[in-house]
Amino acid sequence: MSILERMQNQRSHLSSNEVKILDFIVADPSPLSGYVSQDLALKVGVSQSGIIKFAQKLGFKGFTALKLAIIEDLAQQKAILEPKRPIHNKIHSDDSPLTIAQKLIQEKTHALIATTNAIDFAKFEEIVNLLNQAQRIQIIGIGGSALTAKDLTFKLLKIGITALNEQDTHVQVATANTLTKDDILIAISFSGTRREILVAAQSAYDKGATIIALTNIKKSPLRKLAHYTIDTIADEKQFRSSSISSRTAQNVITDLLFMTLLQLKSDKAKLLLNEISSAVERI
Numbered sequence: 001m002s003i004l005e006r007m008q009n010q011r012s013h014l015s016s017n018e019v020k021i022l023d024f025i026v027a028d029p030s031p032l033s034g035y036v037s038q039d040l041a042l043k044v045g046v047s048q049s050g051i052i053k054f055a056q057k058l059g060f061k062g063f064t065a066l067k068l069a070i071i072e073d074l075a076q077q078k079a080i081l082e083p084k085r086p087i088h089n090k091i092h093s094d095d096s097p098l099t100i101a102q103k104l105i106q107e108k109t110h111a112l113i114a115t116t117n118a119i120d121f122a123k124f125e126e127i128v129n130l131l132n133q134a135q136r137i138q139i140i141g142i143g144g145s146a147l148t149a150k151d152l153t154f155k156l157l158k159i160g161i162t163a164l165n166e167q168d169t170h171v172q173v174a175t176a177n178t179l180t181k182d183d184i185l186i187a188i189s190f191s192g193t194r195r196e197i198l199v200a201a202q203s204a205y206d207k208g209a210t211i212i213a214l215t216n217i218k219k220s221p222l223r224k225l226a227h228y229t230i231d232t233i234a235d236e237k238q239f240r241s242s243s244i245s246s247r248t249a250q251n252v253i254t255d256l257l258f259m260t261l262l263q264l265k266s267d268k269a270k271l272l273l274n275e276i277s278s279a280v281e282r283i
Contacts, residue, residue: 003066003073004029007058017046018054025070033071037063107235108248114233115249116256118217127212127228128260131161134184138164138204140172141188142196144247148214149188152254159258159265160272169196176200181208188254189213190232190246192220201225214253216246 004026014022024044025032035043037051040063044051055066091103131137137156141149146167153165166172176185185204189197192215205211205225213226216233223229230253234245 002077003070010058014054014057017044017050018057020044021046021051021054029070029074032067035067104244107245111232111234111245111248112252115231115252118231118233119253119256123228124230124256125260127230128257128264130210130212130228131156131184131257132261132264134161134210135182136162136164136179137184137186138172138175138179138209139186139188140165140176140197140200142169142194145188145190145250148247148250148254149186151251152186152188152258155254155258156261158273158276159262160268161261169200172196172200173203176204176209177207179204179207179209181210183209184212185209186212186214187222187226188215188250189222190216190234190250192216192218192222194222198222198225214250 007022008026011019011022021040021044024040032040038048041048041051051063055061055063058066060066060069090107091100095103139149139153139156141147149165150167153163156163164175166175179185183204185201187197187201192213198221201211201213201222202225210228211226212228212230213222214230214232215222215226217231232246232249232253234249
């Protein structure tokens with residue numbers, strides 16, 4: 001029960017002046033924070049001592065204690081009535097750094113576990129073998145997915161796989177148009193609906209290249225176009241400030257592709273990695 005409701009319940013035990021004070025406060029309690037007892041007395045038309053006795057009758061030490069209790073009660077009611085404003089999925093604007101960290105871990109862990117549990121490993125091994133045998137691999141993505149595409153390209157180059165990646169959508173389409181049946185295009189798009197990705201993927205498809213899509217489990221134009229799909233599962237239904245969980249899901253797949261290809265190439269890949277490390281050390 002709120003403070004104002006408790007005050008109302010005491011109405012029958014109050015004097016006529018005290019009822020006047022009660023009615024004045026209940027009618028609009030919001031300006032109360034700016035009042036001292038003398039201000040309220042003048043507003044209601046009673047004595048200052050009458051204000052203090054009113055507060056004490058309600059169980060408070062004085063008017064200031066009553067005023068603070070009402071202000072705190074109003075703030076709590078407002079917080080209940082107004083839902084917390086999300087800044088990213090389940091993370092709210094008033095969360096502490098510790099709470100944000102815990103919620104981020106929970107979100108990213110869910111994406112990692114759900115995505116790896118959804119992998120069809122028989123199909124996955126088939127995809128890895130195709131990547132290993134491909135002449136060229138073009139990797140495309142837009143926005144947050146472009147970061148994942150760039151990272152995978154760098155990883156593949158380090159183990160001797162010819163991987164192509166361009167940020168400009170026009171160049172992506174032009175590059176896709178040069179692919180052949182010996183090449184692969186990896187399209188990374190959580191939604192599977194981005195027009196830029198679809199145009200490049202269609203160009204590569206028309207040239208006979210194999211299309212591999214990293215996308216969510218829903219039906220989409222990209223899923224329909226692809227020869228192979230690897231599902232990326234993440235909570236992207238709520239308000240999001242960035243593609244954090246979807247990129248986490250994408251990254252676990254691209255890292256897995258890299259590790260399995262590294263395992264497949266074994267000694268040759270390790271030699272290339274060592275050569276790159278040595279060269280970088282000379283910079």
